Amino acid sequence: MSRKIPSTAALVCFEAAARHESFTKAAQELSLTQSAVCRQIASLEEFLNVELFRRSRRGVKLTEPGLSYSRRVATQLDAVERDTLSVMGQQGANVIELAVVPTFGTQWLLPRLKDFQTRHPEVTVNLTNRTRPFLFADTTFDAAIYFGDADWSGTQSHRLMGENPLPVCSPALLGTKASLSADDIAQLPLLQQSTRPYAWRQWFNAQNLNIHRDMTGPRYELFSMLAQAAMHEMGIALIPPFLIQRELEEGRLIIANPHALSSIKAYYLMIPERKVESASLHAFRDWLVNEAARYTLEHE
Structure with a gap:
């Protein structure tokens, strides 16, 4: 027709x-x-x-x-x-269209991607921000990196690393204190991550506290936004340290409390079943899994 x-x-x-x-x-x-x-x-x-x-x-x-x-x-x-x-x-090149959660892509993946390019100059990796799961059949993506539980229909999952966020804030919020107790933190504006809506509640519960305002506060979709808000003294945020290494090293953010939020969720590389035989994706998968394992070993 x-x-x-x-x-x-x-x-x-x-x-x-x-x-x-x-x-x-x-x-x-x-x-x-x-x-x-x-x-x-x-x-x-x-x-x-x-x-x-x-x-x-x-x-x-x-x-x-x-x-x-x-x-x-x-x-x-x-x-x-x-x-x-x-x-x-493309001109016949081997191209991987990768969907990636933004801050992970910018802060962790991109600084390491040159190594993959050096090892596999025949493969081009294009990155596009996606914060939530989608149907591969409705897109041109060959793979995705996302944070979750690997429950993604029609895909093969490869665990990369956990998240383990810590409470971080501007040094100005600490004043003369070396750190903040969970009770101290409960009195501060809590910066919320919209894709982790229960993060603060889970963190406080792990400290045996029930805080009625644990889900209040401004919400931001990206960790990079949370980091900026925290640096500008707008409140305290739960952020994985590996996503704010530079800010921590330069003292623009500090860890306010050493207790990390543990979760069964993790960052995964997801490959649709129809793509699992791709030689380019095989190479990228092996490289990425090895890089994540090395990073995790070095920072345990």
Whole structure:
């Protein structure tokens, strides 16, 4: 069955004309004549049986359906352009499209990725931020690094490391104290991580405390945001030390209490079953698992 899709040329002309609200400027941008742009848009309106522009002596203006359609068309054309440039750039190379939780990718993976590139120059690893699980079938990702329990249907999991966050804050919050007790911490603004909503409750419970306000406080999706908020004296946060090594070394953040929050959850490399035989992913998996094991051994 044939698809109900207008010509690409008509869509490109429409997107440019909608962006400029001018057939003349669209024609200049696309190196076409104004009459050619008019014909393409007229054919699109005929195809849709919808008026996209109102014409007047002063020019053209998008109709409500035209405005709505232009936004969706622009998004889809941008996506097609990105995919096209990606294919052009690969030129037959072995490429791994990796979804990764942001702060882990920035603070732990990227500083080590040059070693993998040196060992496997034939493989390119592209990173895209994803904070939550998704369906591999709905994306172009070849693998993902995420924090959880490895319960991800249709995938093969490889444990990398635990998290073990500690209470950290700006040195200014400690004042003259060397550290803070759990009771002291309970009196401070608690910075919350939106993907770990019960973290503070679990931490306080492990100290045999029941704090009524353990889930209150501003919420941030990324550990990098938590770290920034803590450095600016907005409160105290539970953050894995390996994600804030530089901040700890430079004294911009300090560990306020030595008790870590233990969890059965961990960082995992997830590979969809349809990709497990990929030679590139085999190489990346072996390298990543070894790097994680070495790091864990060095910091136990």
